[in-house]
């Protein structure tokens with residue numbers, strides 16, 4: 001593992017993010033290359049959320065302190081929260097989690113049993129007052145943007161909803177090529193750190209255990225471990241765990257059952273017999289946090305990201321000024337096809353190829369006099385070890401298809 005680069009080093013080669021002492025530690029600035037990767041992750045998150053029937057919502061990053069007292073976050077997490085800001089007689093805090101806001105979105109309307117499940121998705125920022133000593137690159141930051149979904153459902157819908165959430169989380173990691181080391185069923189222990197009724201916990205833990213079985217976690221070659229004491233304070237969860245090159249382990253995606261917050265926020269629905277019933281809340285993180293996933297992707301691929309994620313998908317290089325017009329029009333066609341293409345004209349060809357390699361551009365396309373005469377481009381694809389002449393007019397179309405399908409180029413048209 002010693003020759004594997006840390007994501008902070010790779011980020012410098014690729015210009016993914018920067019930090020600035022005037023902005024503050026743990027508050028990375030996303031540079032254009034980092035923003036390009038993040039846009040793709042956000043798109044994947046929205047595509048999966050929409051397919052699963054989620055509705056997008058937007059909620060503020062601040063709320064009154066009382067909201068988090070009601071949810072239980074203030075009692076459990078106030079040490080990790082930024083200090084309150086006084087304003088007009090009330091205290092506002094930066095949120096440590098998005099769940100209470102989504103609970104309030106549910107509570108904004110009255111719901112019947114026939115409407116459920118209702119699912120809200122948001123790429124939502126939340127905040128941790130981490131001490132400056134533990135902050136590191138994109139993996140430990142003070143603002144975390146989570147692909148966060150909250151499902152409000154009836155008890156009889158819990159198994160199906162949790163299974164769908166787990167399937168989508170596994171699919172997101174598969175699309176990104178991030179291997180999941182194991183699935184952790186995180187249960188409560190007797191430490192007193194967990195809220196709610198023990199009988200409900202037992203029911204919820206058993207429900208998640210059978211969800212992992214029904215989704216086929218073990219058949220997919222992922223071990224499942226049950227760990228006491230790793231649950232959220234409001235309920236048990238299934239966590240997709242990954243280990244990085246330094247042996248450090250983290251949760252990349254999660255499915256959590258919650259009976260506590262529906263109780264605390266009095267979240268209910270009208271049942272068939274007109275009685276008011278308590279909903280169950282499921283917290284699901286599918287793609288994960290943008291910061292952590294980008295850090296993991298950079299390390300996993302050592303910066304050589306798959307086509308759909310690469311900040312520069314095609315670097316187009318003329319051999320000499322004679323091909324400038326040719327190259328310009330190819331770049332315009334690639335951009336029009338929705339691809340991230342970059343024109344590199346200045347400096348020697350060798351230096352431009354080296355710079356492109358250092359930047360981890362996905363593909364390099366060179367046009368010299370011979371290629372121009374043949375209406376072709378010389379393409380180098382390090383991922384598939386392909387190097388050869390490609391029909392210039394075909395290039396934008398099939399790269400666009402691979403990009404939209406989120407897959408590598410499977411065959412190159414000669």
Ligand SMILES: [Zn+2]
Pocket residue numbers: 097098099150283284
């Ligand atoms: Zn939540």
